[in-house]
Amino acid sequence: MTLWIIVIATMLVSLLVHWSLRSKFNKYSQIGLQSNLSGAQVAAMMLRDHGITDVAITCVEGELTDHYDPSDKTVNLSPDVYYGYSAVSAAVAAHECGHAVQHATAYSMLSFRTAMVPIQNISSWILTVIVIAFALGGYFLSAIFPIQLVLLIVIGAQGAITLFSLVTLPVEYDASNRALAWMTQRGIVTRNEEAMAKDALNTAALTYVVSALGSVATLMYYVMSFMNSND
Numbered sequence: 001m002t003l004w005i006i007v008i009a010t011m012l013v014s015l016l017v018h019w020s021l022r023s024k025f026n027k028y029s030q031i032g033l034q035s036n037l038s039g040a041q042v043a044a045m046m047l048r049d050h051g052i053t054d055v056a057i058t059c060v061e062g063e064l065t066d067h068y069d070p071s072d073k074t075v076n077l078s079p080d081v082y083y084g085y086s087a088v089s090a091a092v093a094a095h096e097c098g099h100a101v102q103h104a105t106a107y108s109m110l111s112f113r114t115a116m117v118p119i120q121n122i123s124s125w126i127l128t129v130i131v132i133a134f135a136l137g138g139y140f141l142s143a144i145f146p147i148q149l150v151l152l153i154v155i156g157a158q159g160a161i162t163l164f165s166l167v168t169l170p171v172e173y174d175a176s177n178r179a180l181a182w183m184t185q186r187g188i189v190t191r192n193e194e195a196m197a198k199d200a201l202n203t204a205a206l207t208y209v210v211s212a213l214g215s216v217a218t219l220m221y222y223v224m225s226f227m228n229s230n231d
Contacts (some may be wrong), residue, residue, distance in 0.1 A: 010214030028088040039093035068099035091197035098175030123157035
């Protein structure tokens with residue numbers, strides 16, 4: 001029951017933050033940027049100013065699908081950001097380029113996060129297999145595998161996922177800080193536009209904070225369950 005409370009609470013808070021994010025993006029996207037630059041143009045300028053010439057800027061389908069892919073060195077922007085002329089479009093484009101700058105400068109936390117991707121994927125797979133296995137035959141499996149052993153495996157997998165979530169936080173906040181500092185110094189945004197850009201990026205970062213807190217709470221639940229199983 002405790003685990004379900006954690007999952008449901010995390011889901012509800014995530015939905016609330018996501019709704020707030022979409023609301024702010026929709027609001028700010030209606031306000032044109034005085035510098036009259038599109039998200040794609042802002043991205044190109046930021047990459048050029050940082051001497052990055054091997055990263056491509058592409059337009060991908062969907063909403064809030066913007067991301068930097070270090071595997072093929074591409075800044076992928078959603079249509080609203082790629083073609084948008086607002087402070088939020090500029091902020092998101094610059095944020096994703098912030099990840100490209102991190103990659104180019106070998107930012108330690110990004111390198112660590114990238115190295116953890118396969119571990120995080122394997123850990124998620126392990127948890128999925130355990131959940132499905134016990135859902136289909138929990139009585140028989142519990143008779144074969146000691147619950148303490150299963151919980152140790154779960155703690156290890158959830159621990160890796162939690163660490164990945166925590167490492168993501170400085171990576172995201174650093175990319176936003178780089179974006180805001182560059183846009184201000186370059187004169188891309190006015191003071192009012194900078195406030196809107198910062199508000200949008202901070203709200204987007206909250207989605208990662210909620211995910212990390214939910215992951216930590218889940219890990220603590222499994223640790224407490226393991227400790228109680230030994231009583």
